[in-house]
Amino acid sequence: xxxxxxxxxxxxxxxxxxxxxxxxxxxxxxxxxxxxxxxxxxxxxxxxxxxxxxxxxxxxxxxxxxxxxxxxxxxxxxxxxxxxxxxxxxxxxxxxxxxxxxxxxxxxxxxxxxxxxxxxxxxxxxxxxxxx
Numbered sequence: 307x308x309x310x311x312x313x314x315x316x317x318x319x320x321x322x323x324x325x326x327x328x329x330x331x332x333x334x335x336x337x338x339x340x341x342x343x344x345x346x347x348x349x350x351x352x353x354x355x356x357x358x359x360x361x362x363x364x365x366x367x368x369x370x371x372x373x374x375x376x377x378x379x380x381x382x383x384x385x386x387x388x389x390x391x392x393x394x395x396x397x398x399x400x401x402x403x404x405x406x407x408x409x410x411x412x413x414x415x416x417x418x419x420x421x422x423x424x425x426x427x428x429x430x431x432x433x434x435x436x437x438x
Contacts, residue, residue: 319384321426322393322419330377330397338365346422346429353432376400391419391426397433411435 316324325344332340342362349358368375380396397413418430 318391318421318426322384322391323382325419325426325428326379326382326393326395326417330379333365333375333377336365336369336374338362338369341365344426344428346420346427348429350430351432373401389421393417393419 315321329341329344332338332343342358342365345358345361347358349361351357351361376399378398378400380398382393382395385392385394394414394416397415399410399413401410412435413433414436415431415433417428417432419426419428421427
């Protein structure tokens with residue numbers, strides 16, 4: 307019985323929550339590959355403003371400058387839409403240095419997820435700063 311319990315995968319919603327948490331932790335650790343790992347190759351951020359490669363390059367720039375990013379996520383609500391999911395959350399981005407100062411603050415994020423090869427990946431996200 308214990309062997310079967312160890313093989314059980316977390317529910318789909320929990321997998322998406324874990325992926326979001328892993329991105330936040332990776333960003334704080336300066337782990338570029340960890341930040342982009344759950345993104346699809348065709349990831350679209352804010353209707354073409356940011357793709358997977360551009361995000362990776364931004365993270366590399368932060369690392370090269372020796373800056374630190376802090377990421378605090380609020381509660382995550384998840385809505386099923388057919389075989390996909392949409393996760394909504396609030397994220398606060400802070401910095402211990404001079405990292406991208408115009409991009410720090412509180413964001414409202416809506417991210418869209420699909421399951422590819424048994425894993426949930428984010429293929430689209432939109433964000434805005436409601437409290438500027």
